[in-house]
């Protein structure tokens with residue numbers, strides 16, 4: 001019996017269930033897998049929505065025998081219950097199959113360079129070379145769909161909070177965010193260049209001057225940094241700016257945004273408000289400004305426990321004004337001496353001179369420290385300072401305070417990793433606040449902003465007097481599971497204060513005029529107090545997916561050398577284009593990779 005077109009229902013490969021039994025359907029998709037079972041041909045047909053099993057009788061549809069993986073086909077057929085015992089409960093469509101009545105091959109596929117199915121390990125350079133095939137793989141389809149839901153949740157939430165999404169230009173001058181700018185030569189203004197924005201920072205501030213009150217943008221940013229693992233030269237931020245906010249107002253909006261994102265996109269309820277730590281506390285207790293709060297093992301200063309110690313190494317460190325930083329590992333006393341040796345080696349690989357440990361076993365105390373170092377009183381203090389009890393281990397590192405905290409923080413993460421405490425399905429957010437306004441460039445020792453030069457000093461630091469490194473900023477970072485998601489600040493809106501900050505940073509009056517004249521001018525026309533933040537979309541999605549690589553969250557990312565190996569970018573341009581731009585290439589041809 002033939003069906004008229006209007007009786008045939010177009011369906012996706014993910015939707016048919018027993019409810020559709022008896023219906024004639026038209027399915028289109030890719031051949032996912034084929035199986036020849038005693039005269040009948042089973043084809044799994046795949047599209048973005050799922051997989052449906054099609055059964056062909058090769059006698060009536062001989063073309064079916066020629067189907068290969070990734071061919072694109074249209075099939076009509078009747079939905080029917082699968083024979084008892086052959087159902088697949090893991091598949092949404094696993095109760096039914098479609099008995100094919102017609103088959104049209106819409107396009108053939110060459111044999112793909114890697115299988116599209118399952119979680120087969122494929123070399124990343126091959127994946128990126130054939131990204132359109134890689135993106136067909138279920139994991140990538142899920143990642144890109146999740147990213148869509150994340151961005152949609154952000155838009156919906158911020159819209160409901162009265163934020164307007166406003167685009168800012170891509171061809172601009174410069175935003176001093178700390179990295180190099182990508183530059184674009186201007187044909188109409190030979191010898192002059194645009195820069196691609198490192199962020200919309202100055203434009204969003206100008207939108208506040210313009211009275212828009214609450215702005216956001218899913219903003220593409222460009223930074224010409226040196227290639228580093230898991231960075232991209234272009235990335236996406238949730239960029240936000242508000243007028244008349246306190247620091248808490250910005251943080252509350254972002255907590256609401258993150259809660260909406262995790263609820264809508266992942267079905268996870270976050271607890272708000274998030275934990276808040278001062279920058280100093282984060283350094284002292286976690287040895288980093290990006291603490292991972294999924295587990296305890298907080299660092300503490302064990303120097304008081306060893307005051308007056310006869311153990312020479314610790315005594316010398318304390319005499320030199322250094323610190324002994326320690327932490328407790330619950331259950332750590334069960335470690336073997338070999339384990340402790342391996343941990344010591346790990347600490348030394350990270351730059352420590354050694355690692356001292358004490359195992360508070362039920363059968364007595366064992367330690368790498370000599371007996372003289374561990375009197376009853378010292379042990380009691382170690383227990384009370386670290387909170388360690390019977391069955392736990394205590395670790396200690398001695399040296400210059402900040403460096404030793406950093407090392408200890410590293411070892412804390414290492415031990416947590418070994419114990420499986422860094423569970424990617426647990427989401428521990430925190431804010432780090434009370435940052436310094438300035439820091440020193442580790443190489444040049446020049447004063448530089450800890451965030452960016454538009455960050456307002458904290459109350460008490462506005463006079464900018466005294467040691468610049470002691471000044472505090474109204475700057476906050478959002479951290480998730482030990483990863484910084486982004487930074488924000490209350491901004492300077494007073495042109496005089498902004499000029500003084502530029503001066504302190506070493507800009508000449510002329511440089512200030514040239515680079516920021518427009519901003520200072522705008523501030524002279526009634527700029528409202530304002531502040532904001534930007535969070536990295538790629539990173540948020542990566543953490544939600546539990547992947548280490550932001551490349552897995554971007555449809556068409558660059559590789560680790562910032563190349564697009566599929567389209568061949570960066571690439572040379574036509575000599576004619578260079579002539580038009582009055583540009584001459586001065587690179588030996590072989591260096592142009």
Ligand code: ASP
Nearest residue numbers: 199201488489532533534
């Ligand atoms: N523009 C800053 C950045 O991209 C964030 C901000 O201060 O809003 O890091």
